[in-house]
Amino acid sequence: MATVKFTLNGKSQTVDTAPAMPLLWILRDTLGMTGTKFGCGMALCGACTVHVNGQPTRSCITSIGSIAGKSVTTIEGLSPDSSHPVQLAWVEADVPQCGYCQSGQIMTAAALLAKTKQPTDADIDEALRGNICRCGNVPRHPPGDPSGC
């Protein structure tokens, strides 16, 4: 067991834990922050993506020990009121279906935009091809125009 201190969504956080425990399970089980999702456990699907020092990171294979002193942002901390531009765009385009992969998709997209203000289609493909969605909201441009909804 070890005491790990880090910053979580802008606030100081301390946990007593086995240092090998993945950040994903610290968030979900220890801290009750369930917005970050478990999908594969092997960094293959992207559902667990959070930001560590601003970098999109698969929390399912990131040990809590490696997080000491770092800053973690989860979907809950992306904005206080769903007002991050990616969240606004997602609502506008009515993106989610089952919604389970969305935290990971949004965190990945937000990290891309933080780095690349005007991403090309190729940039978007490159950033998001690691985020699996089984429902099919993967096209970049939502079909049709649900305006007036």
Next chain:
Amino acid sequence: MSAMNRRNFLRTTAGAAGGLLVGFHLPQRSRIQAATTSLKLNAFIHVGTDDSVTLFIHKAEMGQGTVTSLSMLLAEELECDWKKIRTEFPGVDREFGPNQGVVGSASIRSSWESLRRAGATAREMLIGAAAQRWGVDRKVCRAENNSIVNTANNERLTFGSLSTEASMLPVPANLALKDPKDFQLIGKARKRLDTPGKVNGSATFGIDVRLPGMQYAVIARCPVFGGKVANFDATKAKAIPGVKGVVPVPSGIAVIADNTWSAMEGRRALQVQWNEGPVAAFSTPGITKSFAESMSQPGAVARKEGDAATALASAAKKIEAVYEVPYLAHAPMEPLNCVADVRADRCEVWASTQGQSAARAEAARITGLKPESVKVYTEYMGGGFGRRARPDYIGEAVEVSKAAGVPVKLTWSREDDMQQDAYRPASYSRFEGGLDADGWPVAWTTRIACAPFGGMRDGLSRTGVEGVSTIPYAIPNVLVDYHAVDPGIPVSYWRSVGYSQNTFFAESFVDELAAAGGKDPVELRRRLLANSPRLLAALDLAAEKAGWGKPLPAGRGRGVSVANNIGSNTVQIAEVSVERGKLKVHRVVCAVDCGHVVNPWGVEQQIQSGIVFGLSAALKGGITIDRGRVEQSNFDRYDVLRIDEMPKVEVHIIPSQAAPGGMGEASTPGIAPAVCNAIFAATGKRIRKLPLKGADLG
């Protein structure tokens, strides 16, 4: 304390104990309960004294848009303010039918009439309360935007101010439902009601439920289907920090810990010897061989018209083809999980499930409690696709909680999900077709070998043959027969069920008939669908929108498919390119006639979603068996469609006043044949085996 409030309380407690409020969200649906007195007008509608309207969605949401579309049905007749409605999932109740759940793309079809009626009932009760209050004839009152209006003097009373009196009135009979031309909501695109919670992490899926004192469990199951525990040694598992206990359950050995990761680590350390059982004798090559061997004998007849054997014998031209598809996993993004709390006198279950009634029955069976003593709380599903209709994982959680004496969250790892699924069955089929001297089909036979499920009758499994036995084409001599060949690999419902493989077979073979007869694939279908006006109209629309017949560059091709399943009609035209053996699907045009449309945006989402799902399987999906074990275990070897592989999808809805059809499974069957027919058009190569990833297209 009501169950809903208890959950809020528990979640609040859990959030506070963690010292974190930032990440903690009360589910939106429950916040309202605390703010108002909510009065039940019927099983589906509560009106709060604060004018809030709560709609109870007796189905479940796995992404298919049920919460939104069923709300539209209720709200249409209720005349409530769409912006003020809230939704909740109710418990299991006889009022919601004997088999509460979401299967077979049936939500709209089974609710189209009943929910509009429920909305109208509540509206009439509110009108009755207003008429009583004003002392006027109810005929001068009408409902409008969350209020009842006295049309004689324009006085208004809000729903909330009438809800107490309305809830005490008798349920009216003789309801008149709106003429469809007066619909305000139905037929107009509405954004999903569940989107806000799904972009900020606050939507509660089954896996997100937390109870005080809850422990976390995983189960070690035999890697061979049907195998049992011979013996086990828990010493090393119990030495893992955080592990609280190791208990045998019917499906294996459960490891219980104070967090999911420790439970998984404990399972890794657990030593189990298995009695593998008879399925260990089966591997994919042998299964395929047993399918092939069955082809020499006639099977159970699924469809017979005319005399196919004689017509084939006398046909001017005859063709034959053998098709094959693998087992497929469901792989919903949210791994299976369930929270169960078994007590001496009651059992509570929190689950993302497609089958609430089945979940309750399973929990009652295991605990020996009366069904009324079992509460099932429906949570959002992170995908279902048929997998969550089986209550096996719910029963497991109940077993573990019962054995451990504490509330338990059981989580399946992705490996558990892929290796312990009940799969879309592998299937094998042989086709023969006969053409007349002009190249038009006169005879069609299909023999299918596939494991049965969903019930057998006279040697026939509907799920094994649907999609071939149901071909809509006017061919005078047809024979479809079937062999139940079952190696013991669990199989079950997978989005679009038998159509998922049989439409690939049939629509590919129709293309083979067209090629053999020198006919254009659309032209041939048009002729054979002359007596199916809805499919014909969809075919014509898809052909027009896709630019069928217009020249394409070398290496590009278009392919068409026709499907009529779950009461809906879809025609897809795919456009693909094959360059140096590399396939790209560029564009899919889908014309759909699904009868009366409730939410056009929902239809568009589901068509797109069904195509993603079917295309994933066609391009990459395949579960293979080695000595009774599944060889794939995660998304590395069971890959799915990625963002850069997704074609542009264009959906064209045909207006219709016919009864609504289903939508969740409508477009999954047609994408594989449309793509494979397009590959044939582009390259001359005929694909008869899926997935495409191993195919030589060079």
